[in-house]
Amino acid sequence: MTYHMLTEATAAGHLGTIAAICDRLGGTPADWVVQEVGDGNLNLVFLVTGPDGGVAVKQALPYVRMVGESWPLPLSRAYYERLALADQARCAPHRVPALVHHDDAMALTVMDYLVPHRTLRGALVEGLRYPRLAEHLAEFLANTLFFTSDLAVPVAQKKARIAAYLGNTAMCRISEDLIFDEPFFDAQMNWHTPGLEDVVSRFQADIPLRLAAQEMKARFLAAPEALLHGDLHTGSVMVTQDDSKVIDPEFAFYGPIGFDVGMIIANLWLAAFAQAGLRPDTPHDDWLVEQADSLWQDFAERFADHWRNIDRADEAGALHALARQDDVLREAAISARLDAIWRDMLGFAGCEIIRRILGLAHVADFESIADVNTRAKCERQALSFGRALLVERDRFPDMAAIRPIIASELVP
């Protein structure tokens, strides 16, 4: 089958030739309801339901959807996405949707239809809360990042896995440009809320800030520590009150552990900064900031426990193998490694916060604040926090040091 773009009118006919999908949906393709619901920046997404069930069908387009055909993008991202979904399912089976079918030529990834899940970002904009969110995200992060790292995987196998993702360069390039470079100069596709012009020019002239962003880019480029999701923002998480699933790993590659952790925590912080504009009557609501705290805490505990348990099982990868017989040495190694991840997390989170306000790809959290002056005020506070994370990382040894800074910025 050669690649052709599916539409709401043609999708059922195409999917009706695939046994696994027919079994799942029941009836005949004529009975199926197809809706294109893609609201992301890159792809088509169809929800297809039949008498017995449904599937979510993602199809990569040969270009960036939010920009159009002038920005071509390889279809191979669908291949890396299904590779990552399978690898993540081995590490954290309850935290990712099950793969039903894939077709690399058609750039199609067919997965469980997650009902009654909804996108976390949209839910946070509405002020909804999810009691098990931090726990679920911590499980996803600790499991996928630990069990694909040198702490758990033998050297030759780990190198083969790094190699398996090496071709996802176009997706990495998007992150390299949009997260670490473009927000810090007058790039063509940047845009910002009116009223932030002074911050834009200050940031563009801010040598320590631009250096710190390049330092983070160097980590992103040259630290293949574990299999990353690569785009773990709140739009990549689907939630219900008692379940959370991480979707969309098309940016997957082997990179620094702190990147995934920093992306998702930054997006919780972005949501917290937007609250003051979205709900001016309750601007001091701490729930989102607490979620970021518990997410880090739970992640760190799980990561450390995986390390202790894998040592006991004697199945560990090469890294720190010598510490296996020495509890004191192991605990010191765990603590040093978590400190390094924390430091990376802060820097990556700072870049993410800044790029979501000054770069090309913004977030609905701020865009949903109708009043432009209020939006600019919330974004200004977040930018100042993001800069501090990048440039003054030494000020923040733990979440306790960060909380007062966020609280002081969250002035209505």
Ligand code: SR1
């Ligand atoms: C051109 S793609 C813009 C952004 O959308 C994706 O979700 C990634 O976050 C990317 O940086």
Ligand code: MG
């Ligand atoms: Mg995505």
